[in-house]
Amino acid sequence: MAAKQQNRILYLRTFRSRPDHRLVVSLALAVANPGKLVIVGPAEDEARLRQWTRAHVSDDNTIHQHIEYIVCSDDQWRREVNLQISKASCVLLYMAPKRRKFPSLRAPKAGDFEDFYSSPVKEPVTGPGLLREIVYLRRLDKLKSTLLLCAASDLPYFSRLLRDLPIHTGLGPDMTPLLGFYLFQNTPKGLQPMVPRISAYDRQLVNLRAARGLISFRKGVFSRSSQVKFSHDLTELVNQVIRDSRSSRVQPDVMLGRSPRPRRLPPDGARKIIEFTNVEDLLYIPRYEIADVGLAEVLEILAEPEANHECLSCGASLSDILFYVRGLDRAANSSIRGRCQFCFEPMIVESGQLRWWG
Numbered sequence: 001m002a003a004k005q006q007n008r009i010l011y012l013r014t015f016r017s018r019p020d021h022r023l024v025v026s027l028a029l030a031v032a033n034p035g036k037l038v039i040v041g042p043a044e045d046e047a048r049l050r051q052w053t054r055a056h057v058s059d060d061n062t063i064h065q066h067i068e069y070i071v072c073s074d075d076q077w078r079r080e081v082n083l084q085i086s087k088a089s090c091v092l093l094y095m096a097p098k099r100r101k102f103p104s105l106r107a108p109k110a111g112d113f114e115d116f117y118s119s120p121v122k123e124p125v126t127g128p129g130l131l132r133e134i135v136y137l138r139r140l141d142k143l144k145s146t147l148l149l150c151a152a153s154d155l156p157y158f159s160r161l162l163r164d165l166p167i168h169t170g171l172g173p174d175m176t177p178l179l180g181f182y183l184f185q186n187t188p189k190g191l192q193p194m195v196p197r198i199s200a201y202d203r204q205l206v207n208l209r210a211a212r213g214l215i216s217f218r219k220g221v222f223s224r225s226s227q228v229k230f231s232h233d234l235t236e237l238v239n240q241v242i243r244d245s246r247s248s249r250v251q252p253d254v255m256l257g258r259s260p261r262p263r264r265l266p267p268d269g270a271r272k273i274i275e276f277t278n279v280e281d282l283l284y285i286p287r288y289e290i291a292d293v294g295l296a297e298v299l300e301i302l303a304e305p306e307a308n309h310e311c312l313s314c315g316a317s318l319s320d321i322l323f324y325v326r327g328l329d330r331a332a333n334s335s336i337r338g339r340c341q342f343c344f345e346p347m348i349v350e351s352g353q354l355r356w357w358g
Helices: 021-030 041-058 059-065 075-086 114-116 126-137 152-168 202-210 224-244 297-302
Strands: 007-013 036-043 065-071 091-096 146-151 184-187 190-193 213-217 271-273 290-293 319-328 336-340 346-350 353-356
Touching: 007 075, 007 126, 007 202, 021 036, 021 041, 021 059, 021 224, 036 041, 036 075, 041 065, 059 065, 065 091, 075 091, 075 126, 091 126, 091 224, 114 297, 146 152, 146 224, 152 213, 213 224, 297 336
Parallel strands: 007 036, 007 091, 036 065, 091 146, 146 213, 271 290
Antiparallel strands: 184 190, 290 319, 319 336, 336 346, 346 353
């Protein structure tokens, strides 16, 4: 009789240089009954984890029986994470701030429309790698199988973020950006921005509203009683996710890499040709049938290709802009559009210039 397939509980986190060994051990113990904890990372991180468990855990061999470590280099992790997300029965997403704490979402002090758009986009509040993984979770329809983990001290931030951010980012019901997604209000002093300029990375946080649940813990404090409660709560939620999860119909290989042939891609399943950029490198993919345009072709069209061309809104380089035409026949479509992958602003290549569009 074939052995029963073990459930895979994928652990995603940011800032690999910041040790989280104690939390990893706690997670591995908590999910040992329903499945095995899966971690993707470089070989040196696995070595550090093993070194820590040998020094701090009495039976470290037992711990590692509950952990499957997928060794992966930095240039492979986007592809590997996509594959592991597609295989996971449940995903544990640990959200940690980029600095000591998450920043305030207070409105900027810019006095008018022009000042607001000339101010820089705020840096991501957490690691861009983790925020990119939220994109993958949404594309692979795995958010409903995702449990969020955060320190108890960060709970107020997440409560405020998940309540306010959907209002102020201008994302439609299908989580695609709307034109003019920054909100302003008229005041006696003129147009005043209501929210800070938020990068495309941070705007992915709004998708966390679709996650299955959230568990907090007291960072650095894992007494026996707190460990028991944490393990009990997490095990119960993981079991619920596994019971309710359905096998995904998504073909993960279709979501990855580049190809000159049309493929049905998110967000609408329409046929698209993405042959100059890896799909996993894109935060935003336009709707409808499209064909991407290579940067070399765009530079040939621009009147001054040697100039320092950049996004008109956030200053990102041209390599951070997805250029494309509507339809699958590139020769039949001369209007080249662009969508910045950092701020989501739409542009068009017209009369040898990069111009606003929309």
